[in-house]
Amino acid sequence: xxxxxxxxxxxxxxxxxxxxxxxxxxxxxxxxxxxxxxxxxxxxxxxxxxxxxxxxxxxxxxxxxxxxxxxxxxxxxxxxxxxxxxxxxxxxxxxxxxxxxxxxxxxxxxxxxxxxxxxxxxxxxxxxxxxxxxxxxxxxxxxxxxxxxxxxxxxxxxxxxxxxxxxxxxxxxxxxxxxxxxxxxxxxxxxxxxxxxxxxxxxxxxxxxxxxxxxxxxxxxxxxxxxxxxxxxxxxxxxxxxxxxxxxxxxxxxxxxxxxxxxxxxxxxxxxxxxxxxxxxxxxxxxxxxxxxxxxxxxxxxxxxxxxxxxxxxxxxxxxxxxxxxxxxxxxxxxxxxxxxxxxxxxxxxxxxxxxxxxxxxxxxxxxxxxxxxxxxxxxxxxxxxxxxxxxxxxxxxxxxxxxxxxxx
Amino acid sequence: xxxxxxxxxxxxxxxxxxxxxxxxxxxxxxxxxxxxxxxxxxxxxxxxxxxxxxxxxxxxxxxxxxxxxxxxxxxxxxxxxxxxxxxxxxxxxxxxxxxxxxxxxxxxxxxxx
Numbered sequence: 001x002x003x004x005x006x007x008x009x010x011x012x013x014x015x016x017x018x019x020x021x022x023x024x025x026x027x028x029x030x031x032x033x034x035x036x037x038x039x040x041x042x043x044x045x046x047x048x049x050x051x052x053x054x055x056x057x058x059x060x061x062x063x064x065x066x067x068x069x070x071x072x073x074x075x076x077x078x079x080x081x082x083x084x085x086x087x088x089x090x091x092x093x094x095x096x097x098x099x100x101x102x103x104x105x106x107x108x109x110x111x112x113x114x115x116x117x118x119x120x121x122x123x124x125x126x127x128x129x130x131x132x133x134x135x136x137x138x139x140x141x142x143x144x145x146x147x148x149x150x151x152x153x154x155x156x157x158x159x160x161x162x163x164x165x166x167x168x169x170x171x172x173x174x175x176x177x178x179x180x181x182x183x184x185x186x187x188x189x190x191x192x193x194x195x196x197x198x199x200x201x202x203x204x205x206x207x208x209x210x211x212x213x214x215x216x217x218x219x220x221x222x223x224x225x226x227x228x229x230x231x232x233x234x235x236x237x238x239x240x241x242x243x244x245x246x247x248x249x250x251x252x253x254x255x256x257x258x259x260x261x262x263x264x265x266x267x268x269x270x271x272x273x274x275x276x277x278x279x280x281x282x283x284x285x286x287x288x289x290x291x292x293x294x295x296x297x298x299x300x301x302x303x304x305x306x307x308x309x310x311x312x313x314x315x316x317x318x319x320x321x322x323x324x325x326x327x328x329x330x331x332x333x334x335x336x337x338x339x340x341x342x343x344x345x346x347x348x349x350x351x352x353x354x355x356x357x358x359x360x361x362x363x364x365x366x367x368x369x370x371x372x373x374x375x376x377x378x379x380x381x382x383x384x385x386x387x388x389x390x391x392x393x394x395x396x397x398x399x400x401x402x403x404x405x406x407x408x409x
Numbered sequence: 410x411x412x413x414x415x416x417x418x419x420x421x422x423x424x425x426x427x428x429x430x431x432x433x434x435x436x437x438x439x440x441x442x443x444x445x446x447x448x449x450x451x452x453x454x455x456x457x458x459x460x461x462x463x464x465x466x467x468x469x470x471x472x473x474x475x476x477x478x479x480x481x482x483x484x485x486x487x488x489x490x491x492x493x494x495x496x497x498x499x500x501x502x503x504x505x506x507x508x509x510x511x512x513x514x515x516x517x518x519x520x521x522x
Contacts, residue, residue, distance in 0.1 A: 166517060167495040
């Protein structure tokens with residue numbers, strides 16, 4: 001094995017295993033930073049002690065044992081501050097983990113994700129912390145994916161960990177009344193990570209694809225550890241979105257909207273997987289926003305073409321969604337779907353009423369421009385495309401809107 | 410009558426070094442205690458970066474990072490909770506009646522050791 005392969009193997013191992021090990025270490029020592037330091041120390045030791053191709057059969061056991069020893073070392077140095085009870089905990093920690101015993105180590109990642117997505121942290125901090133701790137992404141990788149600087153991401157992570165420590169945010173899975181709202185925050189972070197992967201920036205394709213995979217991994221993880229209809233709905237939604245991923249971009253990287261996608265390029269295996277999951281989830285009789293969005297996505301996936309799509313069904317689903325989430329964005333989507341089957345004049349009037357609420361929302365003007373063009377109001381369409389272009393911060397999106405504008409000229 | 414003295418200042422705007430300030434607070438505390446006007450020992454709070462705000466809207470607790478930002482809202486009172494975690498403190502804060510129409514800012518009381 002070459003040195004390069006060996007480094008790659010170790011990097012893969014880190015990405016695959018570090019989240020679970022870290023979650024366990026945080027449960028042991030109660031502090032994310034300390035656990036990260038110990039895990040980092042264990043991986044550094046691994047690079048020197050596992051020479052060549054001798055990665056242990058169960059590397060987690062070795063890494064956990066090594067990291068725990070590091071935690072114990074740090075604790076012993078500060079022992080005079082410890083109560084008898086804490087010293088007891090330290091002593092019980094100071095033992096090697098055998099490969100067999102590893103089976104019994106609890107999976108604490110659910111606690112970790114609830115802490116990272118705690119509503120007392122702001123959204124960018126939640127996202128960065130989740131990607132760092134659960135997905136094992138480095139600040140540099142997170143910075144690249146979000147077009148930010150490594151220093152900025154590092155500061156964000158430090159502040160978030162400080163707030164968790166100073167305020168005493170619990171390391172536990174919330175119970176009872178608190179669970180639904182807290183779970184919403186976790187699901188929103190995962191959805192946001194996925195949606196970022198959609199926003200293809202110039203030269204960002206690779207790291208963006210990684211974000212999509214990480215979001216799917218997190219959604220799978222939550223489902224594995226917490227059976228909940230909305231968590232399952234989100235996984236179904238992401239699976240159905242992902243099924244259309246390949247058709248969303250031309251070979252040159254240009255954006256292709258749903259109406260123009262080559263549906264032969266959709267991944268039928270993923271569509272079937274997403275649909276089966278969605279049907280089983282809806283049977284539980286607790287529909288929520290993610291399940292409804294997944295249902296809308298499933299209706300699109302079933303259609304042979306844009307024109308043969310069951311628009312009535314889509315409009316019905318958006319109306320149900322609006323009852324749960326009365327946001328102008330949902331209303332806009334409902335109207336855009338309704339424009340396929342209702343008189344365009346009526347729809348345009350209703351769309352116009354949303355302007356105050358959506359005046360900073362690029363898709364609003366893009367949709368309005370499209371409706372204007374279809375109604376033969378080309379000057380209005382051009383004007384709206386220009387506003388949309390101004391509001392877009394994304395190269396690929398701008399290029400698409402530009403092409404629409406040029407086609408009208 | 411009891412009166413509450415609320416300490417407002419820009420963070421890091423202390424005019425003396427930290428140890429001197431602590432000394433001055435200790436002296437003030439002793440003087441006020443000797444005069445018999447201390448009803449509660451008072452506390453320092455962790456910086457505003459540790460603030461979390463909770464509001465109860467439509468029966469649901471809405472928790473956000475940061476201090477309350479509505480300038481129309483005025484400080485109307487306070488509680489000091491003894492809780493194991495922030496989550497527990499937020500759980501109680503959300504049940505303060507004014508959380509239904511106002512905002513409750515929750516910050517840890519600074520611990521000196």
